[in-house]
Amino acid sequence: SVLDPGPLEEIRELQAEAGNDLLVRVIGAYFDSAPGLVEAVANAVEKGDATALADAAHPLKSSSASLGALRLSELCKELEAIGRTGSTDGASDLLGDFLSEFARARRALELYTDEPG
Template identity: 30%
Template sequence: MADKNVDRDALNALREVMEDGYPELLDTFLTDSESRLVELRDAADPKALSEVAHSFKGSASNMGAVRLAELCRQLESGAKDKSPTEIVKLVAEISVEFAEVRPVYENEKHHAHTH
Protein backbone atom coordinates (compact mmCIF):
# COMPACT_ATOMS: atom_id res chain seq x y z
CA MET A 1 0.00 0.00 0.00
CA ALA A 2 1.40 3.37 -1.03
CA ASP A 3 -0.20 5.15 1.89
CA LYS A 4 2.83 4.64 4.09
CA ASN A 5 4.84 6.73 1.64
CA VAL A 6 2.54 9.69 2.03
CA ASP A 7 2.54 11.82 5.14
CA ARG A 8 -1.16 12.15 5.89
CA ASP A 9 -0.55 14.86 8.51
CA ALA A 10 1.16 17.01 5.91
CA LEU A 11 -1.81 16.54 3.59
CA ASN A 12 -4.33 17.35 6.28
CA ALA A 13 -2.42 20.50 7.18
CA LEU A 14 -2.34 21.51 3.52
CA ARG A 15 -6.06 20.89 3.19
CA GLU A 16 -6.74 23.17 6.13
CA VAL A 17 -4.44 25.92 4.92
CA MET A 18 -5.47 25.79 1.26
CA GLU A 19 -9.20 25.17 1.74
CA ASP A 20 -10.78 25.74 -1.70
CA GLY A 21 -7.39 25.84 -3.36
CA TYR A 22 -6.57 22.33 -2.20
CA PRO A 23 -7.91 20.37 -5.22
CA GLU A 24 -6.05 22.74 -7.50
CA LEU A 25 -2.86 22.24 -5.50
CA LEU A 26 -3.22 18.48 -5.91
CA ASP A 27 -3.84 18.94 -9.61
CA THR A 28 -0.77 21.10 -10.03
CA PHE A 29 1.36 18.62 -8.13
CA LEU A 30 0.22 15.75 -10.35
CA THR A 31 0.73 17.73 -13.57
CA ASP A 32 4.11 19.11 -12.50
CA SER A 33 5.27 15.67 -11.42
CA GLU A 34 4.33 14.23 -14.80
CA SER A 35 6.36 16.85 -16.63
CA ARG A 36 9.27 16.53 -14.22
CA LEU A 37 9.41 12.79 -14.81
CA VAL A 38 9.67 13.46 -18.53
CA GLU A 39 12.39 16.05 -17.88
CA LEU A 40 14.29 13.58 -15.71
CA ARG A 41 14.17 10.98 -18.46
CA ASP A 42 15.31 13.51 -21.05
CA ALA A 43 17.88 15.39 -18.97
CA ALA A 44 21.07 15.59 -20.96
CA ASP A 45 23.54 16.45 -18.23
CA PRO A 46 24.00 16.10 -14.46
CA LYS A 47 23.31 19.80 -13.85
CA ALA A 48 19.91 19.65 -15.56
CA LEU A 49 19.13 16.40 -13.79
CA SER A 50 20.08 17.84 -10.45
CA GLU A 51 17.95 20.96 -10.97
CA VAL A 52 14.84 18.99 -11.95
CA ALA A 53 15.40 16.58 -9.05
CA HIS A 54 15.74 19.57 -6.72
CA SER A 55 12.43 21.16 -7.67
CA PHE A 56 10.71 17.76 -7.73
CA LYS A 57 12.06 17.06 -4.24
CA GLY A 58 10.67 20.37 -3.00
CA SER A 59 7.17 19.81 -4.28
CA ALA A 60 7.11 16.16 -3.22
CA SER A 61 8.18 17.11 0.26
CA ASN A 62 5.58 19.92 0.46
CA MET A 63 2.93 17.43 -0.58
CA GLY A 64 3.98 14.87 2.00
CA ALA A 65 5.30 12.37 -0.56
CA VAL A 66 8.13 11.34 1.74
CA ARG A 67 9.71 8.49 -0.19
CA LEU A 68 9.40 10.35 -3.48
CA ALA A 69 11.16 13.35 -1.94
CA GLU A 70 13.91 11.08 -0.60
CA LEU A 71 14.49 9.46 -4.01
CA CYS A 72 14.64 12.89 -5.63
CA ARG A 73 17.13 13.99 -2.99
CA GLN A 74 19.34 10.99 -3.79
CA LEU A 75 19.18 11.86 -7.46
CA GLU A 76 19.86 15.53 -6.83
CA SER A 77 22.91 14.86 -4.69
CA GLY A 78 24.19 11.97 -6.79
CA ALA A 79 23.60 13.28 -10.31
CA LYS A 80 27.27 14.15 -10.78
CA ASP A 81 28.74 10.99 -9.28
CA LYS A 82 26.44 8.24 -10.42
CA SER A 83 26.92 6.24 -13.59
CA PRO A 84 24.31 6.67 -16.36
CA THR A 85 23.01 3.21 -15.48
CA GLU A 86 22.53 4.14 -11.83
CA ILE A 87 20.79 7.35 -12.85
CA VAL A 88 18.41 5.51 -15.16
CA LYS A 89 17.64 3.09 -12.34
CA LEU A 90 16.95 5.92 -9.88
CA VAL A 91 14.76 7.78 -12.37
CA ALA A 92 12.84 4.53 -12.89
CA GLU A 93 12.41 4.19 -9.12
CA ILE A 94 11.11 7.75 -8.95
CA SER A 95 8.61 6.95 -11.72
CA VAL A 96 7.43 3.84 -9.93
CA GLU A 97 7.13 5.67 -6.63
CA PHE A 98 5.12 8.45 -8.24
CA ALA A 99 2.84 5.89 -9.90
CA GLU A 100 2.27 4.35 -6.48
CA VAL A 101 1.44 7.54 -4.59
CA ARG A 102 -0.48 9.11 -7.44
CA PRO A 103 -3.80 7.36 -6.57
CA VAL A 104 -3.53 8.77 -3.05
CA TYR A 105 -3.55 12.30 -4.50
CA GLU A 106 -6.20 11.49 -7.10
CA ASN A 107 -8.33 10.16 -4.28
CA GLU A 108 -7.72 13.26 -2.16
CA LYS A 109 -8.74 15.41 -5.10
CA HIS A 110 -11.92 13.44 -5.56
CA HIS A 111 -12.83 13.74 -1.87
CA ALA A 112 -11.89 17.38 -1.69
CA HIS A 113 -14.50 18.12 -4.34
CA THR A 114 -17.18 16.15 -2.55
CA HIS A 115 -16.80 17.75 0.91
Template identity: 45%
Template sequence: APAPPAPEAPAAPAEAAPHSQINRQALQNIRALSATNGDALLDRVLHAYLDDTPSHLHTLRQAIAAGDTGQLRKAAHSLKSSSANVGADALAQRCRELEQLGRNDTTAGAAVLLADMERTFQAVRQALGAILEKET
Protein backbone atom coordinates in the same frame (compact mmCIF):
# COMPACT_ATOMS: atom_id res chain seq x y z
CA ALA B 1 8.75 -34.45 20.27
CA PRO B 2 8.41 -32.37 17.09
CA ALA B 3 8.25 -28.62 17.51
CA PRO B 4 4.75 -27.20 17.34
CA PRO B 5 3.94 -25.73 13.94
CA ALA B 6 4.75 -22.05 13.64
CA PRO B 7 1.69 -19.85 13.76
CA GLU B 8 0.64 -18.90 10.27
CA ALA B 9 1.59 -15.36 9.38
CA PRO B 10 -1.36 -13.23 8.37
CA ALA B 11 -1.61 -12.85 4.61
CA ALA B 12 0.05 -9.67 3.45
CA PRO B 13 -2.27 -7.26 1.71
CA ALA B 14 -1.97 -7.54 -2.07
CA GLU B 15 -0.96 -3.90 -2.24
CA ALA B 16 0.20 -1.44 0.38
CA ALA B 17 -2.59 0.88 1.38
CA PRO B 18 -2.43 3.71 -1.14
CA HIS B 19 -2.60 6.28 1.63
CA SER B 20 0.67 4.94 3.06
CA GLN B 21 2.38 6.73 0.14
CA ILE B 22 1.29 10.09 1.55
CA ASN B 23 2.30 11.88 4.73
CA ARG B 24 -1.13 13.18 5.77
CA GLN B 25 0.37 15.94 7.91
CA ALA B 26 1.65 17.66 4.76
CA LEU B 27 -1.92 17.76 3.42
CA GLN B 28 -3.16 19.20 6.71
CA ASN B 29 -0.44 21.86 6.48
CA ILE B 30 -1.67 22.88 3.01
CA ARG B 31 -5.29 23.05 4.24
CA ALA B 32 -4.21 25.19 7.20
CA LEU B 33 -2.78 27.84 4.87
CA SER B 34 -6.32 28.99 4.11
CA ALA B 35 -8.66 29.41 7.06
CA THR B 36 -11.71 29.77 4.83
CA ASN B 37 -10.86 27.69 1.78
CA GLY B 38 -8.42 24.96 2.80
CA ASP B 39 -10.08 22.17 0.82
CA ALA B 40 -10.13 24.21 -2.40
CA LEU B 41 -6.48 25.15 -1.89
CA LEU B 42 -5.54 21.52 -1.29
CA ASP B 43 -7.48 20.51 -4.40
CA ARG B 44 -5.56 23.06 -6.53
CA VAL B 45 -2.16 22.10 -5.08
CA LEU B 46 -2.72 18.36 -5.58
CA HIS B 47 -4.02 18.80 -9.13
CA ALA B 48 -1.04 21.01 -10.02
CA TYR B 49 1.35 18.41 -8.59
CA LEU B 50 -0.32 15.56 -10.48
CA ASP B 51 -0.30 17.60 -13.71
CA ASP B 52 3.33 18.79 -13.39
CA THR B 53 5.13 15.68 -12.14
CA PRO B 54 5.09 13.72 -15.43
CA SER B 55 6.96 16.56 -17.16
CA HIS B 56 9.51 16.65 -14.31
CA LEU B 57 10.04 12.91 -14.73
CA HIS B 58 10.43 13.41 -18.49
CA THR B 59 13.02 16.16 -17.89
CA LEU B 60 14.91 13.82 -15.55
CA ARG B 61 14.82 11.05 -18.17
CA GLN B 62 16.23 13.44 -20.80
CA ALA B 63 18.94 14.73 -18.45
CA ILE B 64 20.05 11.17 -17.65
CA ALA B 65 20.08 10.21 -21.34
CA ALA B 66 22.15 13.30 -22.19
CA GLY B 67 24.46 12.90 -19.18
CA ASP B 68 23.47 16.45 -18.13
CA THR B 69 24.19 16.40 -14.40
CA GLY B 70 23.33 20.09 -13.93
CA GLN B 71 19.85 19.58 -15.37
CA LEU B 72 19.52 16.35 -13.38
CA ARG B 73 20.28 18.21 -10.15
CA LYS B 74 17.87 21.09 -10.92
CA ALA B 75 14.98 18.90 -12.03
CA ALA B 76 15.42 16.51 -9.09
CA HIS B 77 15.54 19.46 -6.67
CA SER B 78 12.34 20.93 -8.08
CA LEU B 79 10.47 17.62 -7.93
CA LYS B 80 11.86 16.94 -4.43
CA SER B 81 10.32 20.16 -3.13
CA SER B 82 6.91 19.66 -4.72
CA SER B 83 6.80 16.00 -3.64
CA ALA B 84 7.63 16.91 -0.05
CA ASN B 85 4.95 19.63 -0.11
CA VAL B 86 2.21 17.10 -0.91
CA GLY B 87 3.54 14.48 1.52
CA ALA B 88 5.03 12.12 -1.08
CA ASP B 89 7.98 11.49 1.24
CA ALA B 90 9.33 8.34 -0.45
CA LEU B 91 9.36 10.11 -3.81
CA ALA B 92 11.01 13.18 -2.27
CA GLN B 93 13.73 10.91 -0.83
CA ARG B 94 14.43 9.38 -4.26
CA CYS B 95 14.63 12.91 -5.69
CA ARG B 96 17.13 13.81 -2.97
CA GLU B 97 19.27 10.82 -4.02
CA LEU B 98 19.05 11.81 -7.69
CA GLU B 99 19.87 15.42 -6.83
CA GLN B 100 22.97 14.20 -4.98
CA LEU B 101 24.11 12.27 -8.06
CA GLY B 102 23.83 15.50 -10.03
CA ARG B 103 25.83 17.35 -7.37
CA ASN B 104 28.47 14.62 -7.60
CA ASP B 105 28.57 15.17 -11.38
CA THR B 106 27.52 11.62 -12.24
CA THR B 107 24.50 9.85 -13.68
CA ALA B 108 25.70 6.41 -12.53
CA GLY B 109 22.70 4.57 -11.11
CA ALA B 110 20.36 7.42 -12.06
CA ALA B 111 18.29 5.39 -14.54
CA VAL B 112 17.53 2.74 -11.90
CA LEU B 113 16.55 5.44 -9.40
CA LEU B 114 14.35 7.13 -11.99
CA ALA B 115 12.56 3.85 -12.79
CA ASP B 116 11.86 3.45 -9.07
CA MET B 117 10.63 7.06 -8.91
CA GLU B 118 8.26 6.46 -11.81
CA ARG B 119 6.79 3.40 -10.04
CA THR B 120 6.52 5.36 -6.80
CA PHE B 121 4.78 8.23 -8.59
CA GLN B 122 2.14 5.82 -9.93
CA ALA B 123 1.35 4.80 -6.34
CA VAL B 124 1.38 8.45 -5.24
CA ARG B 125 -0.96 9.37 -8.11
CA GLN B 126 -3.40 6.65 -7.01
CA ALA B 127 -3.23 7.71 -3.37
CA LEU B 128 -3.71 11.41 -4.14
CA GLY B 129 -6.51 10.57 -6.57
CA ALA B 130 -8.30 8.64 -3.82
CA ILE B 131 -7.77 11.52 -1.39
CA LEU B 132 -9.12 14.03 -3.92
CA GLU B 133 -12.22 11.89 -4.50
CA LYS B 134 -12.92 11.50 -0.80
CA GLU B 135 -11.93 14.76 0.77
CA THR B 136 -12.29 17.63 -1.65
Protein backbone atom coordinates in the same frame (compact mmCIF):
# COMPACT_ATOMS: atom_id res chain seq x y z
CA SER C 1 1.76 4.28 2.96
CA VAL C 2 2.67 6.23 -0.15
CA LEU C 3 1.64 9.53 1.45
CA ASP C 4 2.32 11.00 4.85
CA PRO C 5 -1.06 12.58 5.58
CA GLY C 6 0.42 15.33 7.79
CA PRO C 7 1.22 17.90 5.07
CA LEU C 8 -2.09 17.28 3.32
CA GLU C 9 -4.03 17.69 6.55
CA GLU C 10 -2.25 21.01 7.17
CA ILE C 11 -3.43 22.19 3.75
CA ARG C 12 -6.95 20.96 4.55
CA GLU C 13 -6.91 22.97 7.79
CA LEU C 14 -5.86 26.09 5.90
CA GLN C 15 -8.56 25.33 3.37
CA ALA C 16 -11.20 25.13 6.11
CA GLU C 17 -10.14 28.55 7.38
CA ALA C 18 -10.06 30.09 3.91
CA GLY C 19 -13.26 28.39 2.79
CA ASN C 20 -12.03 27.45 -0.66
CA ASP C 21 -10.61 24.57 -2.68
CA LEU C 22 -6.98 25.10 -1.65
CA LEU C 23 -6.08 21.40 -1.46
CA VAL C 24 -7.49 20.69 -4.90
CA ARG C 25 -5.62 23.70 -6.31
CA VAL C 26 -2.32 22.72 -4.68
CA ILE C 27 -2.55 19.13 -5.90
CA GLY C 28 -3.68 20.39 -9.32
CA ALA C 29 -0.60 22.62 -9.54
CA TYR C 30 1.54 19.60 -8.66
CA PHE C 31 -0.12 17.56 -11.40
CA ASP C 32 0.55 20.43 -13.83
CA SER C 33 4.28 20.59 -13.10
CA ALA C 34 5.35 17.16 -11.84
CA PRO C 35 4.89 15.05 -15.00
CA GLY C 36 7.18 17.37 -16.98
CA LEU C 37 9.79 17.22 -14.23
CA VAL C 38 9.54 13.43 -14.08
CA GLU C 39 10.06 13.29 -17.83
CA ALA C 40 13.00 15.69 -17.53
CA VAL C 41 14.61 13.47 -14.88
CA ALA C 42 14.18 10.38 -17.06
CA ASN C 43 15.55 12.18 -20.13
CA ALA C 44 18.52 13.52 -18.17
CA VAL C 45 19.39 10.03 -16.93
CA GLU C 46 19.03 8.61 -20.44
CA LYS C 47 21.26 11.34 -21.93
CA GLY C 48 23.76 11.41 -19.07
CA ASP C 49 23.03 15.11 -18.40
CA ALA C 50 23.95 15.65 -14.75
CA THR C 51 22.97 19.33 -14.64
CA ALA C 52 19.52 18.66 -16.10
CA LEU C 53 19.08 15.77 -13.64
CA ALA C 54 19.77 17.97 -10.61
CA ASP C 55 17.71 20.85 -12.01
CA ALA C 56 14.63 18.65 -12.55
CA ALA C 57 14.94 16.58 -9.37
CA HIS C 58 15.29 19.60 -7.05
CA PRO C 59 11.84 21.22 -7.49
CA LEU C 60 10.15 17.82 -7.61
CA LYS C 61 11.83 16.92 -4.32
CA SER C 62 10.33 19.96 -2.61
CA SER C 63 6.86 19.80 -4.11
CA SER C 64 6.55 16.06 -3.43
CA ALA C 65 7.56 16.53 0.20
CA SER C 66 5.05 19.35 0.64
CA LEU C 67 2.27 16.96 -0.37
CA GLY C 68 3.48 14.11 1.81
CA ALA C 69 5.04 11.97 -0.94
CA LEU C 70 8.11 11.45 1.22
CA ARG C 71 9.51 8.34 -0.48
CA LEU C 72 9.31 10.10 -3.85
CA SER C 73 10.93 13.18 -2.33
CA GLU C 74 13.75 11.04 -0.94
CA LEU C 75 14.36 9.47 -4.36
CA CYS C 76 14.44 12.97 -5.87
CA LYS C 77 16.96 13.99 -3.22
CA GLU C 78 19.18 11.04 -4.15
CA LEU C 79 18.88 11.80 -7.87
CA GLU C 80 19.61 15.48 -7.29
CA ALA C 81 22.70 14.58 -5.24
CA ILE C 82 23.93 12.32 -8.04
CA GLY C 83 23.44 15.10 -10.57
CA ARG C 84 25.30 17.59 -8.37
CA THR C 85 28.39 15.37 -8.59
CA GLY C 86 28.62 16.26 -12.28
CA SER C 87 27.80 12.71 -13.32
CA THR C 88 24.73 10.54 -13.69
CA ASP C 89 26.52 7.39 -12.50
CA GLY C 90 24.10 5.41 -10.36
CA ALA C 91 21.04 7.38 -11.44
CA SER C 92 19.79 4.68 -13.79
CA ASP C 93 19.72 2.28 -10.81
CA LEU C 94 17.18 4.58 -9.11
CA LEU C 95 15.13 5.47 -12.18
CA GLY C 96 12.75 2.49 -12.08
CA ASP C 97 11.93 3.04 -8.40
CA PHE C 98 11.56 6.78 -9.05
CA LEU C 99 9.10 6.28 -11.92
CA SER C 100 7.01 3.69 -10.09
CA GLU C 101 6.95 5.78 -6.90
CA PHE C 102 5.78 8.82 -8.87
CA ALA C 103 2.95 6.73 -10.33
CA ARG C 104 1.99 5.51 -6.85
CA ALA C 105 2.11 9.02 -5.37
CA ARG C 106 0.08 10.45 -8.21
CA ARG C 107 -2.61 7.81 -7.79
CA ALA C 108 -2.69 8.33 -4.01
CA LEU C 109 -3.07 12.09 -4.47
CA GLU C 110 -5.86 11.53 -6.98
CA LEU C 111 -7.66 9.33 -4.46
CA TYR C 112 -7.01 11.86 -1.70
CA THR C 113 -8.71 14.64 -3.63
CA ASP C 114 -11.71 12.36 -4.21
CA GLU C 115 -12.24 11.95 -0.45
CA PRO C 116 -14.94 14.06 1.14
CA GLY C 117 -13.39 17.17 2.73
